[in-house]
Amino acid sequence: MGNNTVIQKNGVTNYQTAQSQHQQALRRGILDDASSLLIREGPTALSMRRIAQLVGCSTTVLYTMFGNKQGLVDQLYLRGFEKLCQALQAVSCTGSSHDYIYALGRAYYQFALDNSTYYAIMFSNPIAEYVPSETSQQLGQESLKLLVQALQDCAPIDEDEAWNQARIIWATIHGHVTLELAGYFDYPYVVPQQTLERALKALISQLLPVKSE
Template sequence: MSNVDKPSLSKGRALKTYQQARLQNTENLRKLVVDAAATILQDEGPEAVTVRRVSQKMGCSTKIIYSLFVNKEGLAQQLYLEGCKLLATRMEEVPPSSDFSQHLLDLGEAFWQFAQDYISYYKLMFGGAFAEFKPDAESMQGTMTAIHRLLILISTAQKQGQISDQQETETLVSTIWASLHGVIHLHMSGFLGDVKAAHSVYKQTMNLMSQSLFAVSKPDRGADRG
């Protein structure tokens, strides 16, 4: 049989170099470690997430964890980004609506539910659960991606004249963001009673913000009489 007739052993296979295979194995291991840390975070809370605890759950030495993430803060950053993905998914699940005011309320409700369903992630991302961890540029970009729907909503409403454009879009979003965090933090600190009572305050806060943002400017009747 000639060389032309011989079937290629590599046909249909994705061949990789040693370096590529090693890199893939490292990335797979990083993902497994992050998954283990995420499980501890959700089941036991942020204070339980230590390099030693994660290594015990993984059945490996702490040296391996340090080689992958350098320190606990490196691991915290990956958990932060994982939380951003969860938040982004929750926000993206909110169906679009031509009623911008109602859509804002729906996005706000999605954020409340995220904080309740993923309380440990919330504390890590926004509650300073890891005192040594400070979000870097990549982490902050992850947060902006997570609230992309809110940015788009406010920007679109401004372009259509439903919200005043006298304030920058980012400023309005930050104001909304800060208000919602304020209620959630007060609730987590025990100042707003049980979940039902806190949720009521949260919804009232959302309603007041929505009414303020989407208030229809009325003409000055005095000017008409003049």
């Protein structure tokens, strides 16, 4: 009897876990489709009814998951930063701190190219009436924490200065990526990634001179 009870509980637990994973995967799939729809057809296409038609579910499912359109757009914004954090956390922390900072910069750059629809939602304000809440913006800032820590590992600077330097580096990469996505580097003999590498090396060497042995 006791063993059967244990088996039953494990079965329920496994079912609940599987159900939760399915719901998370479904949510992510809906957000991916909605982000592509927004960039492809513009903000007027981003209605709960249109998204429901696109993903093949009822509007009731969407309202249950996201509350309303504002809630869905907020989740798009947060999903973008979640994906960015995952990309940065996947960077291996090997070699010198300087190398790690360069690697984080390259990961950010690659994330933007691979997720241009989310990147637009995060930074280009494609829905004029949407303003992320202060809480959502703070969660977005969390993506800089790895860079802040790496900067503190490089030099004896306090946390405030590390955040300032992180934002300078972030602004440099963001500016480059924004120009590249807009087509401003579509010229012969121009290799955008090499241009970014040069900019980062010049900037980081100025902010954080390599320590002498």
